[in-house]
Amino acid sequence: MSDSPEDTTDAAPVAAQDLPEGASRRLQELEQGLFTSDLSVNEFLLIKEVGFHPLGLVMGSSIYHTGIQTRRWGQSQELTKLTEAMYNARELAMTRMEEEAAELGADGVVGVRLDVNYYEWGKDAAEFIAVGTAVKAESGQSYRNKLGKPFTSDLSGQDFWTIMQTGHVPQGLVMGTCVYHIAHRGIGQTLGSAGQNVELPNFTQALYEARELAMTRMQDEANGLGASGIVGVRLEEKSHQWGSHTIEFLSLGTAVVKTSDDVTLPKPTTIISLDN
Amino acid sequence: MLRAAHALAREEPATGEQMTSDLSIDEELVLHSVGWEPVHLVTGASLYSVPTGVWNWGQGEITYASEAVARAFGAATARIHEQCAKAGGHGVVGVHVERQVRRHHIDVALVGTAVRPVGSRRIAADSVFVSDLSGRDFTLLSAAGWEPLDLASGASFVYAPRRSMGAAVQQKGQNVELTNYTEAMYAAREAAMRRMQETALAMRGDGVVEVKVTEGPMDFARHAIGFSAYGTVVRLAADAHRRMGATMVLPLDDPVSLFDSASLRGR
Numbered sequence: 001m002s003d004s005p006e007d008t009t010d011a012a013p014v015a016a017q018d019l020p021e022g023a024s025r026r027l028q029e030l031e032q033g034l035f036t037s038d039l040s041v042n043e044f045l046l047i048k049e050v051g052f053h054p055l056g057l058v059m060g061s062s063i064y065h066t067g068i069q070t071r072r073w074g075q076s077q078e079l080t081k082l083t084e085a086m087y088n089a090r091e092l093a094m095t096r097m098e099e100e101a102a103e104l105g106a107d108g109v110v111g112v113r114l115d116v117n118y119y120e121w122g123k124d125a126a127e128f129i130a131v132g133t134a135v136k137a138e139s140g141q142s143y144r145n146k147l148g149k150p151f152t153s154d155l156s157g158q159d160f161w162t163i164m165q166t167g168h169v170p171q172g173l174v175m176g177t178c179v180y181h182i183a184h185r186g187i188g189q190t191l192g193s194a195g196q197n198v199e200l201p202n203f204t205q206a207l208y209e210a211r212e213l214a215m216t217r218m219q220d221e222a223n224g225l226g227a228s229g230i231v232g233v234r235l236e237e238k239s240h241q242w243g244s245h246t247i248e249f250l251s252l253g254t255a256v257v258k259t260s261d262d263v264t265l266p267k268p269t270t271i272i273s274l275d276n
Numbered sequence: 277m278l279r280a281a282h283a284l285a286r287e288e289p290a291t292g293e294q295m296t297s298d299l300s301i302d303e304e305l306v307l308h309s310v311g312w313e314p315v316h317l318v319t320g321a322s323l324y325s326v327p328t329g330v331w332n333w334g335q336g337e338i339t340y341a342s343e344a345v346a347r348a349f350g351a352a353t354a355r356i357h358e359q360c361a362k363a364g365g366h367g368v369v370g371v372h373v374e375r376q377v378r379r380h381h382i383d384v385a386l387v388g389t390a391v392r393p394v395g396s397r398r399i400a401a402d403s404v405f406v407s408d409l410s411g412r413d414f415t416l417l418s419a420a421g422w423e424p425l426d427l428a429s430g431a432s433f434v435y436a437p438r439r440s441m442g443a444a445v446q447q448k449g450q451n452v453e454l455t456n457y458t459e460a461m462y463a464a465r466e467a468a469m470r471r472m473q474e475t476a477l478a479m480r481g482d483g484v485v486e487v488k489v490t491e492g493p494m495d496f497a498r499h500a501i502g503f504s505a506y507g508t509v510v511r512l513a514a515d516a517h518r519r520m521g522a523t524m525v526l527p528l529d530d531p532v533s534l535f536d537s538a539s540l541r542g543r
Contacts, residue, residue, distance in 0.1 A: 020459070020462045020463070020466065023462065023466050025466070025470065026466050026469050026470045026473065029470065029473050029474070029477065030473065032477065033482065034473060034476055034477055034481060034482065034483060034484070035482070035483035035484070036469070036472070036473060036476075036483065036484040036487050036507065037483065037484070037485055037486075037487060038486065038487045038488070038489065038507075039485065039486070040413075040485075040486055041409060041413035041416055041417055041485060041486065042413075042416070044485055045416060045417075045420055045520055046522070048420070048517055048519070049519055049520060049521075049522065054483065057469070057487055057489075059465065061458065061461055061462070061465075062453050062458055063453065063454045063457035063458045063461065064451070064452070064453050064454065065447055065450065065451070065452050065453070065454050066451055067449050067450045067451040067452075068448070068449040081451065084451060085451040088451060089453070092453065117492060119492055119493050119498065120493060120495070120498040121454075121457065121493070121498065125454055125457070127457075127461070127492070129491075131489070161522075265524065266523065266524055267524075268524035268525055268526040269523060269524065269525050269526070270525070270526045270527075270528050271525045271526070271527055271528065272527070272528045272529060273527055273529055
């Protein structure tokens with residue numbers, strides 16, 4: 001791979017379905033019965049408690065160069081090229097992680113972290129990375145999702161235990177993103193509202209619209225998985241490296257489906273702890 | 277830390293009266309509840325120098341650096357094993373792993389608390405366990421039928437080939453994956469994870485828990501991508517995993533929430 005002497009940039013992007021040679025060798029080793037996991041001991045024990053066994057740490061990453069899109073100073077609009085870049089790069093990372101999980105014969109991936117890191121490579125290049133622990137049911141029952149793929153979920157071991165007790169099964173990590181440019185206010189508007197208590201409707205409107213777009217896209221993904229709900233939704237607003245008026249709205253959550261009505265969750269004991 | 281090493285070298289520790297430990301009171305109580313006690317604070321450190329030029333322009337893996345990290349880690353672990361055995365411990369819990377990779381040196385320092393079943397005899401250095409899990413994690417794992425074995429680590433550094441001028445200009449305005457970096461990242465990750473796994477398999481472990489990974493370009497050489505991972509190797513000591521049967525609790529403590537004036541200014 002990296003031993004090849006030529007510059008590899010002009011080659012076609014790594015196809016998602018072909019894991020690099022090194023990766024498949026690492027995964028073969030894991031099939032010898034060793035597991036690796038970044039779960040804490042608590043999470044490890046809770047996953048065992050619901051009848052799952054960790055198989056291995058699975059990862060996917062993509063270093064991606066985002067394109068350029070001109071923004072109009074006074075216009076609020078979605079920057080589709082940037083939205084597309086954020087989608088594409090995350091999808092690449094997620095798909096590669098899922099491939100690794102499928103290779104291990106996993107039923108799902110828990111504790112998925114999805115990060116974007118910027119390094120010294122220039123302000124348009126970022127690393128998108130997805131890391132999680134592949135798990136498999138010890139009973140042999142399949143927990144794969146509607147698409148026949150291992151489910152993904154950003155739930156912690158604790159959350160995973162709790163949600164399984166309520167008869168829900170995770171289907172997939174769903175996300176929606178929207179990169180939005182919020183118009184600057186004109187001189188006239190700024191002067192007009194100087195000294196007054198007023199809402200700034202253009203800002204409010206733009207933020208609303210961007211957030212709605214991101215949320216809707218996330219819900220569409222969940223519908224595609226036939227989910228009955230999305231839990232643990234987080235809405236993040238980040239400016240990345242684009243300056244103050246361009247914001248990425250990212251909503252992320254775990255789509256779940258209800259599989260049985262029996263809730264085995266015991267009634268909690270109330271405690272009062274004596275420590276701080 | 278050096279002083280700690282001197283202190284350990286000078287005197288025969290753990291005569292029963294003197295005990296040092298960096299565990300919290302809670303941790304010690306938890307250990308005592310299962311019949312274990314802290315013995316002494318133990319350390320292991322190793323420093324490797326890296327000659328000039330190692331991180332410069334090149335191709336493929338920077339084997340010198342990868343091997344230096346592996347050796348430094350190996351030497352530091354061997355030392356903490358010896359110190360633990362010398363102090364009369366049966367294992368080390370709560371090991372803080374400090375690892376620095378710099379342009380001219382690589383150093384690994386391990387500090388942890390040696391523990392033993394109350395009133396037990398000394399054992400040999402190679403049967404001592406070393407783990408970065410806390411005392412409570414150690415107790416929980418033992419209750420579930422698992423035992424920690426040792427730390428396993430793996431590191432790899434790989435050069436990412438530079439993009440040609442033409443490619444960089446052509447890609448300026450586009451959404452594209454930078455395959456040179458992605459591939460270097462993959463190469464580094466797979467090599468590092470494999471080394472960690474091989475170490476774990478060699479000690480006949482069943483798994484590695486709480487794996488910590490660090491990755492990314494080195495801050496002093498941005499075309500060198502590094503990936504390193506370490507974690508505690510565990511083995512199922514009982515015949516089968518014992519379920520914990522957790523009960524749900526609902527704390528009635530109010531969450532401590534203080535007014536944060538930063539929220540008014542928005543971030």
